[in-house]
Amino acid sequence: MTAPRQIPVFCAIDTTDLDRASAWVRAATGAGLGLKFGKEFFAAHGPAEVRRLRPDGTPLFLDLKFHDIPNTVAGAIRAAGAAMRPDFITVHASGGRAMIHAAREAAEAHDAGRPGILAVTVLTSLDAADLIDQGLPGDVTRQVLRLARLAAASGADGLVSAAAEIRTLRAELPRNMSLVVPGIRPRGSAAGDQKRVMTPLEALALGADWLVIGRPITASADPAQAARAIAGEIGVGA
Numbered sequence: 001m002t003a004p005r006q007i008p009v010f011c012a013i014d015t016t017d018l019d020r021a022s023a024w025v026r027a028a029t030g031a032g033l034g035l036k037f038g039k040e041f042f043a044a045h046g047p048a049e050v051r052r053l054r055p056d057g058t059p060l061f062l063d064l065k066f067h068d069i070p071n072t073v074a075g076a077i078r079a080a081g082a083a084m085r086p087d088f089i090t091v092h093a094s095g096g097r098a099m100i101h102a103a104r105e106a107a108e109a110h111d112a113g114r115p116g117i118l119a120v121t122v123l124t125s126l127d128a129a130d131l132i133d134q135g136l137p138g139d140v141t142r143q144v145l146r147l148a149r150l151a152a153a154s155g156a157d158g159l160v161s162a163a164a165e166i167r168t169l170r171a172e173l174p175r176n177m178s179l180v181v182p183g184i185r186p187r188g189s190a191a192g193d194q195k196r197v198m199t200p201l202e203a204l205a206l207g208a209d210w211l212v213i214g215r216p217i218t219a220s221a222d223p224a225q226a227a228r229a230i231a232g233e234i235g236v237g238a
Contacts, residue, residue, distance in 0.1 A: 007231050008204070010036035010061045010180070012214030013053075016044035024218050025053045031227035034059030034087075036212055047083035054084075061180065061212070062086035063160075065120055067095045070102035077106035077115070086115045088180065090160055093119035093147035097154045104155035116178060119151030120160045124183035141165055145172060152177060158209070163198035166206040182212035186230055200234045 011028035013021050013035055021041060028035060035058055037050050042064060054060055062080055066073045066089070073091060080089055091103050103117045121144040122131070128138035136143060144165045149172070151159060158178030161169060166179060181203050200211055213230060220226035 006034070006059065007032040007234070008209060009200070009211045009213055009230060009234070010034040010059065011217050011227065012036045012038065012063075012182075012212055014038055014040050014214055014218070016040060018045065018049065020218075021049075021053060024223055025055075027223035027227045028217065029055050029058050030224055031231045033213075033227055033231070034061060034210070036061040036063050036214075038063040039065070047080070050084050060084065060086040061088045061090075061210070062115075063090050063212075065090045065092055066103065067092035068099070070099045073099050074102040074106035077103050077117070078109055081107060081110045081115050085110075085113050087113075088116045088118050088158070088178075090118045090120050091156075093121050093151045093156070093159075097150060100151055100154035100156050104157075116157035117155070118158045118160050118178070118180055119147070119154075119156040121147040121151070121165075122161070124162045141168055145169070148173060163203040163206065163208065166203065166208055170207040178209045179207060180210040180212060181208040184211045184213050186213070186216050186233055200230060204234060 011024065011033045013024055015021050025035060035054055062084060066076050077089060080086065091100060100119060107115050107117050122140055128140055131140060131143060132138040144161055145168060148159055148169055152173050158180060160180050162183050163181050169179060184198060184200055184203055186200060203211055217223050217226045
């Protein structure tokens with residue numbers, strides 16, 4: 001499944017400061033962007049503040065990267081779906097076939113607005129050397145594809161993966177698998193701690209469905225203008 005389409009960008013709200021988060025939400029939603037809440041915000045404030053900050057109808061990507069035994073992950077998916085009605089929720093593909101399948105079954109318990117289950121393959125902060133440190137072959141693309149195939153066969157609705165792997169994933173996987181791509185940096189932005197990055201236009205042209213953009217908006221002196229500029233860069237808005 002895919003989230004309701006508007007501008008295909010989720011703004012990453014990664015802070016524990018509620019005033020700052022509120023300002024970033026206003027900037028992002030004012031430009032027509034969706035919202036991504038991850039572990040930092042969620043650990044500090046929980047579902048209540050996610051609900052309070054999210055304007056009605058705004059696409060929500062709940063990026064909690066669940067990774068546990070299948071029954072525990074299923075319970076977490078049911079709880080998150082009921083409490084926040086996200087469009088997407090993440091799990092780690094490395095959790096295995098049974099865990100991903102349990103997450104999908106739990107999501108299907110929500111008849112209205114079922115959240116899409118996104119599987120995280122290889123984090124965009126990791127490169128070949130990092131995989132070798134973990135005892136894995138040092139081929140990032142091969143590892144992404146291995147986990148992507150597992151996720152697709154196990155019932156995931158889509159994947160979170162770096163833009164560098166979009167072309168390969170589109171060639172190998174069903175087209176109805178949604179691709180949500182972090183590590184996106186508008187032209188002229190610093191890469192930060194992301195080792196595998198791409199511009200919004202490049203990622204969308206390769207077949208990304210949604211982009212995740214954080215610091216180019218939230219670290220800007222004018223987040224609202226930065227959000228509008230990104231919308232303009234991809235040809236939506238001004």
